[in-house]
Amino acid sequence: MHILVCIKQVPDTKIIKVNPKTNTLDRSSAPAILNPYDAHAVEEAVRLRKIYGGKVTVLSMGPPQARNAIRKCVEIGADEGILISDRRFAGADTLATSYALFKAVEKIQKTDGVDLILCGKHAIDGDTGQTGPGVARRLGIPPLTCVIRVEDVDVENRTLKVHRKVEEGYEVIASTLPSLLTVEKEINEVSWAPLPNMIRAARYEPSVWNVDDLDDVDIKQLGLKGSPTIVGKMWPPEKSKGAKMISGDPADQTVAVMKIFMKEQELFTKAGRKN
Amino acid sequence: MGDRFDVIVVGAGPAGTSCAYTAAKSGLNVLLIERGEYPGSKNVMGGILYRKQMEEIIPEFWKEAPLERPVVEQRFWFMDRESMVTSSYKGLEWGREPYNNFTVLRAKFDQWFASKAVEQGALLINETVVTECIVEDGRVVGVRTDRPDGDVYADVVVLADGVNSLLGKSLGFHKEWKPDEVALTVMEVMNLPKKTINERFNVEDNQGVSIEIFGDSTQGLLGTAFLYTNKDSLNIGVGTTLSGMIKKKLKPYHLLEYVKTHPMVKPYLEGGETAEYLAHLIPEGGYKSVPRLVGDGVVIVGDAAQFVNAIHREGSNMAMSSGKMAAEAIVRAKEIGDFTERTLDHYRKELYRSFVGKDLKKYKDVTHTFEDHPQYMADYIPMLNKAANKFFTVDGSPKKQKQSDIIKGFTKDKGKITVARDLIRAWKVMK
Ligand SMILES: Cc1cc2nc3c(=O)[nH]c(=O)nc-3n(C[C@H](O)[C@H](O)[C@H](O)COP(=O)(O)OP(=O)(O)OC[C@H]3O[C@@H](n4cnc5c(N)ncnc54)[C@H](O)[C@@H]3O)c2cc1C
Numbered sequence: 159m160h161i162l163v164c165i166k167q168v169p170d171t172k173i174i175k176v177n178p179k180t181n182t183l184d185r186s187s188a189p190a191i192l193n194p195y196d197a198h199a200v201e202e203a204v205r206l207r208k209i210y211g212g213k214v215t216v217l218s219m220g221p222p223q224a225r226n227a228i229r230k231c232v233e234i235g236a237d238e239g240i241l242i243s244d245r246r247f248a249g250a251d252t253l254a255t256s257y258a259l260f261k262a263v264e265k266i267q268k269t270d271g272v273d274l275i276l277c278g279k280h281a282i283d284g285d286t287g288q289t290g291p292g293v294a295r296r297l298g299i300p301p302l303t304c305v306i307r308v309e310d311v312d313v314e315n316r317t318l319k320v321h322r323k324v325e326e327g328y329e330v331i332a333s334t335l336p337s338l339l340t341v342e343k344e345i346n347e348v349s350w351a352p353l354p355n356m357i358r359a360a361r362y363e364p365s366v367w368n369v370d371d372l373d374d375v376d377i378k379q380l381g382l383k384g385s386p387t388i389v390g391k392m393w394p395p396e397k398s399k400g401a402k403m404i405s406g407d408p409a410d411q412t413v414a415v416m417k418i419f420m421k422e423q424e425l426f427t428k429a430g431r432k433n
Numbered sequence: 434m435g436d437r438f439d440v441i442v443v444g445a446g447p448a449g450t451s452c453a454y455t456a457a458k459s460g461l462n463v464l465l466i467e468r469g470e471y472p473g474s475k476n477v478m479g480g481i482l483y484r485k486q487m488e489e490i491i492p493e494f495w496k497e498a499p500l501e502r503p504v505v506e507q508r509f510w511f512m513d514r515e516s517m518v519t520s521s522y523k524g525l526e527w528g529r530e531p532y533n534n535f536t537v538l539r540a541k542f543d544q545w546f547a548s549k550a551v552e553q554g555a556l557l558i559n560e561t562v563v564t565e566c567i568v569e570d571g572r573v574v575g576v577r578t579d580r581p582d583g584d585v586y587a588d589v590v591v592l593a594d595g596v597n598s599l600l601g602k603s604l605g606f607h608k609e610w611k612p613d614e615v616a617l618t619v620m621e622v623m624n625l626p627k628k629t630i631n632e633r634f635n636v637e638d639n640q641g642v643s644i645e646i647f648g649d650s651t652q653g654l655l656g657t658a659f660l661y662t663n664k665d666s667l668n669i670g671v672g673t674t675l676s677g678m679i680k681k682k683l684k685p686y687h688l689l690e691y692v693k694t695h696p697m698v699k700p701y702l703e704g705g706e707t708a709e710y711l712a713h714l715i716p717e718g719g720y721k722s723v724p725r726l727v728g729d730g731v732v733i734v735g736d737a738a739q740f741v742n743a744i745h746r747e748g749s750n751m752a753m754s755s756g757k758m759a760a761e762a763i764v765r766a767k768e769i770g771d772f773t774e775r776t777l778d779h780y781r782k783e784l785y786r787s788f789v790g791k792d793l794k795k796y797k798d799v800t801h802t803f804e805d806h807p808q809y810m811a812d813y814i815p816m817l818n819k820a821a822n823k824f825f826t827v828d829g830s831p832k833k834q835k836q837s838d839i840i841k842g843f844t845k846d847k848g849k850i851t852v853a854r855d856l857i858r859a860w861k862v863m864k
Binding site: 189350351352353354356357360361 | 584
């Protein structure tokens with residue numbers, strides 16, 4: 159089974175600074191990391207490969223530095239990595255990105271065939287979650303988002319079952335191969351990479367393709383030109399007020415919590431009893 | 434059996450990276466293992482990088498390395514509670530090529546330096562802790578890491594794992610350092626606008642100042658405080674021998690707070706925002722504490738070998754030079770295909786022939802002497818301040834009278850003989 163994982167290098171938004179004037183992210187203020195959801199997608203691909211055999215290839219669009227994100231995937235256990243990198247891709251929104259990735263997948267399919275595509279649920283720098291489904295639609299395969307479990311993959315009969323996280327629990331869906339899944343973090347734990355993977359990753363040079371390496375590309379659909387998204391306004395999210403910390407020994411803490419409940423929920427009060 | 438390399442270097446600080454760089458450049462197959470998230474992520478230094486030894490590894494590094502400011506002025510403060518006697522040298526030629534030394538932030542510098550070793554062909558692996566050396570028949574043949582399938586083998590293992598060097602200890606090269614063999618240093622990086630720094634320190638954009646502070650900065654303990662200018666931040670720190678802190682029951686962060694709020698220091702820090710707080714040991718045992726340096730298939734470099742000149746706060750340069758010399762000995766060993774202690778001993782010999790060995794030897798008794806004789810820090814610096822005060826206060830008494838009063842002041846409490854003996858002792862250990 160050939161599993162393809164689409165990954166992205168992102169600034170670590172846990173520590174990134176926001177430019178107070180323009181409200182844009184100051185990308186130089188945070189190190190570039192592999193999008194955390196994508197790490198889980200790679201881990202899942204590696205897990206499936208262990209069961210069903212085959213190969214895991216990662217695919218990314220980004221600047222040359224994104225090779226480091228691909229190396230991170232090799233640490234997790236990916237076999238190969240391909241970076242599509244070209245100035246003509248720059249400034250792409252999710253529509254143009256999914257078009258570029260789609261073109262790369264087409265090319266990979268020609269030589270290798272692709273049985274399953276995995277993506278992270280979303281990238282932590284944009285939080286849109288649109289690129290994966292965009293690729294699926296262009297390929298004409300089912301997009302299954304928010305996946306928390308993959309099971310019963312039947313490579314012969316081209317079927318699989320997934321659990322999708324929904325508001326009040328999960329739903330189980332049967333689908334066909336190839337499908338494109340976007341995964342939640344709870345799908346697995348990214349394992350502590352073994353040393354040989356680390357050494358292989360340090361040595362690894364991903365293949366880098368530019369626009370001309372892809373076939374039948376409509377340049378108008380790439381990069382800034384192919385991106386209809388307009389950013390209307392940007393503002394920083396409101397700072398959460400922060401949780402109230404309750405300390406003391408367990409008995410004190412229980413009393414403090416009960417007091418809050420009794421007050422807020424009006425438990426045991428006249429007003430509360432009426433509800 | 435895991436992968437095999439010519440050399441495994443443990444630790445991507447200045448010592449390890451210099452070694453990896455030099456060995457890789459000579460065509461050896463090098464694995465550099467670092468426990469931090471990236472090289473420098475855990476490393477601490479006051480911040481003075483010496484041009485000379487760095488240049489011997491990467492010529493004209495200043496053209497691309499992430500440096501803060503070239504130091505054009507070195508100030509020395511001998512500080513009492515409310516006064517100080519200072520001396521300094523400022524030379525604008527230090528602000529031009531080839532420079533003298535630079536302030537650096539290690540998190541940036543180490544990362545860059547390691548990337549240069551990678552360019553030379555070394556393989557760098559981060560977030561991996563070497564837990565022990567693999568020893569077969571008394572020979573080090575590789576290392577074990579904390580990762581699954583974590584064994585990896587090499588002809589030579591270089592221990593560049595810094596001051597604690599648990600690996601050197603586990604091989605029996607040295608014992609746990611005694612509290613008077615290490616200094617505990619704490620420092621803060623404080624953000625301050627470039628313009629403010631320039632005005633406060635009387636410099637221009639690409640000029641830096643280093644200040645070494647003796648005396649009340651350590652409340653009389655053996656040690657120093659320092660204040661260095663980065664581009665748009667300051668490094669302020671203080672360190673004393675661990676034994677001193679234990680004896681005086683001082684907490685390091687209390688001492689740093691004391692320095693930061695000292696009336697001589699405080700105005701320089703006004704408005705600074707603490708960006709980082711760091712604590713680290715510095716090996717200060719000197720010559721007498723240098724452990725065994727070479728074994729079959731193994732050498733030890735940098736802080737792990739106690740290569741620090743505490744008097745001149747030189748550590749990173751000794752680390753680099755020792756790393757480079759180790760690599761050269763390994764290249765030589767590779768040529769003849771013999772990695773026994775006898776061949777690798779070339780490194781030890783070269784090291785003792787170089788400035789590292791010579792400087793360590795020159796100052797071999799300094800720390801121990803000053804540690805045993807606290808009067809230098811505790812008494813003489815206040816006395817110096819009193820003398821200056823007396824001399825420069827215009828109170829109508831003739832200067833001649835003042836001079837004789839000052840000399841009497843010096844000898845009154847201790848007696849002439851004690852003072853003379855102290856002076857001779859200090860001269861002897863420093864000469
Ligand atoms: C506060 C302070 C101020 C200083 N100021 C100066 C100064 O101004 N100028 C100067 O020249 N020197 C200064 N020094 C000394 C200087 O920092 C050291 O001498 C120098 O860093 C030594 O380099 P090293 O490579 O031997 O060790 P380190 O820089 O400590 O590097 C050791 C590396 O090994 C890694 N490591 C350790 N154990 C393992 C393991 N088991 N597995 C994998 N990796 C491991 C560590 O993460 C680290 O990256 C100062 C030191 C301190 C603490």
